Amino acid sequence: MRALGGAASKWGGLVALLAGFFVLLLDTTIVAVASPRIQADLGGDVAALFWVTAGYLLAFSVPLLVAGRLGDLFDPKRVYLVGMAAFAVSSALCGLAPTIEWLIAFRILQGLAAAAMSPQPLTLIRRLFNEDERGRAFGIWGSVAAAATLLGPILGGLLTASLDWRWIFLVNVPLCAIAVVMGIRLIPGSPGGVARFDLIGAALSTAGLTLLVWALLSWDALSLPAAAIAVALLVGFWIRERGQGADALAPLRLYRSSGYLNASIAMASLGATVLAMALPIMLYLQEERGFGPFEAAVALAPDAVVAILLSPPAGRWVDRVGGRRPATLGMSLLAVSLLLMGLVVVSGLNPWWITVGAALLGAANAMAWSPLSAIAMASVDPDAAGGASGLFNTVRQVGAVAGVAVTGAILAALAARPVLAFGVVFGFILLVAVGGVVAAFRLPARVRAAASV
Known part of the structure; x- marks a missing residue:
């Protein structure tokens, strides 16, 4: 499939997409630093404060399959812009919320x-x-993701300290407005598809994923039966999808x-391990080694x-040599970084060695994100790209939730x-990372070698 438009329109469209993506990821990381102020202002116990983040995570994870398919049916540009406008409105509502509920x-x-956007x-x-x-485009994409992750806590701290916690949400409104205007002007549209939307499949997947993610986040007496029901619903969804052909959700x-x-x-391995290691590292540094939050x-x-720094050149490397070598190197660096940080935590080494592990983790993210995304999307027919993207994002997000849930349960x-x-936690996430290394090694040698299904 040939790309649409000339060089200017391609890169302008990418800039418009990155503007919206930056806002989305910024909001994912900006909230944690303001949590104490939110609780002091709105009240509520620790469980309620937990669900300020967990509720967002649950609602974000579950509809990804449906959202990807809607992009196939109604044009991904249109769904993206509607999601961005809804994100602006809901951000304003968050900033005006009168109670924790x-x-x-x-x-x-x-x-x-x-x-809807993702x-x-x-x-x-x-x-x-x-x-x-595409490798270069995904490399720039990864660089923006890392920038949003880095700037989120910093911007959140500045806004909370200088203004009020409500501004961590209200700041999204003008940013979203700019992203919507850019998207309307720069992102190319399409007429959408003609396939039928599978309502039964949507109901089965939504109910199954809701119960599964809720069970992973809650870990209470109802989690086990909820997980069992979730598995039954998702098996029913799998059976349903096998007979849908081109209409499959x-x-x-x-x-x-x-x-x-x-x-x-x-x-999924990358998402699970990167998020799972953050909590034990922060607990170790602050509770065991006396670091402050800033340190x-x-x-x-x-x-x-x-x-x-590395994501753009890593993306260009993918374009030159294909995806398998960069992805395998990236996932291997992930395992090495987790091993190093685990040794620091368990053996009581100088805690600043964690900065070396963090640098290796950044290199792993840069090397792995672009080729994995590029190969996944090069493996699909154009008409199924939205569904493929939704499925790919769902697997990554559920993997991340599972990693965090298991880590929390162990701790x-x-x-x-x-x-x-800490030893058991890092043993678990290192095992997951090794699984990712094996999967990366089994990728096609080049992105274009991934045959269309």
């Missing part, structure tokens, strides 16, 4: 809007760029492609800094023996 409700709306850029980048340019046939299957496994953030800052169960708890 209303804030949780508005955060859920914000998560739904983010889910799968569309992968589809649009596939449309905008030829195969030999999630094109599971894509897993016949080695490129799409192994890119999905590796990306702990500085110790992990090399992750984002290195990713910002809670072994709270009386912190050294053992």
